[in-house]
Amino acid sequence: MKILGIETSCDETAAAIVENGQILLSNAVLSSMDQHVMYGGIVPEIAARSHIESIVPVINQAFGEAQLDWPDIDGIAVTYGAGLGGSLLIGVMTARALAIIKNKPLYAVNHVEGHAYANFITESKLPGYQLPKAQPEFPILALIVSGGHSQLVLFQDHFQYQLLGQTRDDAIGEAFDKVAKIIGLPYPGGPSIAKAAPAGDVYAYDLPKSKLDSKYDFSFSGVKTAVLRLAQALVGEDYNFPSVKLPQRLNEAQKASIAASFQRIAVETVVDKTILAYQEFLPKTVIIGGGVASSTELRQQLQRRLAIGIEYTDPKLCTDNAAMIAALGYFQARQGINLSDPFLLDINPNLSM
Ligand code: KG4
Ligand code: ZN
Numbered sequence: 278m279k280i281l282g283i284e285t286s287c288d289e290t291a292a293a294i295v296e297n298g299q300i301l302l303s304n305a306v307l308s309s310m311d312q313h314v315m316y317g318g319i320v321p322e323i324a325a326r327s328h329i330e331s332i333v334p335v336i337n338q339a340f341g342e343a344q345l346d347w348p349d350i351d352g353i354a355v356t357y358g359a360g361l362g363g364s365l366l367i368g369v370m371t372a373r374a375l376a377i378i379k380n381k382p383l384y385a386v387n388h389v390e391g392h393a394y395a396n397f398i399t400e401s402k403l404p405g406y407q408l409p410k411a412q413p414e415f416p417i418l419a420l421i422v423s424g425g426h427s428q429l430v431l432f433q434d435h436f437q438y439q440l441l442g443q444t445r446d447d448a449i450g451e452a453f454d455k456v457a458k459i460i461g462l463p464y465p466g467g468p469s470i471a472k473a474a475p476a477g478d479v480y481a482y483d484l485p486k487s488k489l490d491s492k493y494d495f496s497f498s499g500v501k502t503a504v505l506r507l508a509q510a511l512v513g514e515d516y517n518f519p520s521v522k523l524p525q526r527l528n529e530a531q532k533a534s535i536a537a538s539f540q541r542i543a544v545e546t547v548v549d550k551t552i553l554a555y556q557e558f559l560p561k562t563v564i565i566g567g568g569v570a571s572s573t574e575l576r577q578q579l580q581r582r583l584a585i586g587i588e589y590t591d592p593k594l595c596t597d598n599a600a601m602i603a604a605l606g607y608f609q610a611r612q613g614i615n616l617s618d619p620f621l622l623d624i625n626p627n628l629s630m
Contacts, residue, residue, distance in 0.1 A: 282355070282606055289307070289598070294350070301600055307334075309323060351381070358625035369385075374619075396419075399411060422568075429551065445496045484500050544572065552583065565579065
């Protein structure tokens with residue numbers, strides 16, 4: 278069964294074809310990121326407009342890469358939430374129109390669940406993908422960490438899962454983005470901080486880890502504020518000093534050590550809880566997904582502390598893509614989950630797990 282996935286929840290316009298939820302046949306992604314960099318974050322109107330321009334070429338590219346045509350496709354899977362309303366609309370409306378015109382079943386996919394299913398892709402017809410050797414076995418503990426989400430989920434089986442914990446405030450990726458801004462590094466912050474950190478001392482600054490009563494919830498607003506106060510103190514100013522002036526006052530060594538110390542603490546925060554959940558539930562496999570799952574620091578810390586081996590997927594399948602949507606779409610198609618009326622399917626920007 279070959280599923281066409283369509284993903285437009287944020288700034289990436291993506292289309293991909295995946296066979297049986299396992300074999301990557303194509304993976305087309307066009308990001309409008311370069312149009313957002315100067316604003317230091319995603320501008321929803323620009324993202325939506327860019328999706329309109331890109332969606333048809335990107336779908337054509339997905340067919341071209343896979344050397345397939347519409348008769349080969351068994352269904353369409355589209356992200357209907359969570360995400361930016363204007364962005365989601367473009368993907369969902371395109372998928373609806375195609376499902377009607379091409380007479381294909383349409384499956385509505387939850388973006389955050391999709392991040393976990395990137396780990397089910399174990400074979401690729403495309404060059405340049407480092408994939409897990411085997412699909413994860415249930416029960417699966419999944420750490421989903423991105424710019425919009427930080428969640429710890431226990432899957433007993435497909436579509437039988439329990440949300441163990443989530444962030445109470447900022448997502449971990451958002452914290453990376455904000456800390457990068459404080460020290461004057463470009464958006465998106467995760468890769469910028471990863472690049473700056475090796476020149477710094479990971480123990481230079483003692484940043485706080487959040488302490489919440491709930492065992493598996495996360496919080497990142499405290500550490501973000503701590504970085505701001507630290508930077509203000511380092512340049513000899515108080516909390517009234519505007520953050521936009523900090524990059525020009527901090528020296529390179531201070532910036533690198535803030536990046537290194539923050540990265541270590543932010544990653545430790547999610548790894549601590551993942552290890553705790555592993556010890557309580559003893560899942561067969563642990564997986565990670567979402568943009569922050571491409572972090573080398575996260576991969577190394579988790580591997581070092583986890584009692585079992587862990588396989589990681591290619592970073593290209595961690596950041597937003599449509600292959601993960603097509604992979605999950607296959608498992609939905611097998612069980613008839615979220616089979617949707619192409620005349621009625623609506624977006625749900627606040628969809629949760
Ligand atoms: O999954 P994603 O592409 O979009 C959302 O669904 O949010 O994740 C984007 C996030 C950004 O916040 C970015 O800073 C973060 O993933 N990110 C990283 C790394 N690469 C991307 N964070 C930490 N380390 C990285 N290497
Ligand atoms: Zn995402």
